Amino acid sequence: MESPSFISQFNHQISPVHPAVEKWFRAMDTKDEGKISSKELQQAFEIFQGKHFSDAACKFVVRLFDLDKNGGLDIKEFETLYFYVKQWLVAFNTYDRDDSGFFR
Numbered sequence: 001m002e003s004p005s006f007i008s009q010f011n012h013q014i015s016p017v018h019p020a021v022e023k024w025f026r027a028m029d030t031k032d033e034g035k036i037s038s039k040e041l042q043q044a045f046e047i048f049q050g051k052h053f054s055d056a057a058c059k060f061v062v063r064l065f066d067l068d069k070n071g072g073l074d075i076k077e078f079e080t081l082y083f084y085v086k087q088w089l090v091a092f093n094t095y096d097r098d099d100s101g102f103f104r
């Protein structure tokens, strides 16, 4: 028998995704199918970062984080990508001093 306190404890244990992650996920998942494809990732980089990444690069990134190999990133997979990209952008902006979008 499940009491309300048991349920809230259970919900706590399945660690909700970061609100920012959920916001980005919903914004990027244009077909609202619960996963991010490499195309959606590419669009998001262009819209939100103003940087163009090739099809191959976006497919590579999706493959890298697509743990269950279903061809798209669900929200937990996306969360891993999100925190990875955040760290990466800090490093990228550190090296990309002339803001060209490319390493020199």
Ligand SMILES: [Ca+2]
Pocket: 028, 029, 030, 031, 032, 033, 034, 035, 036, 037, 040
């Ligand atoms: Ca999608």
Ligand SMILES: [Ca+2]
Pocket: 066, 067, 068, 069, 070, 071, 072, 073, 074, 077
């Ligand atoms: Ca997946």
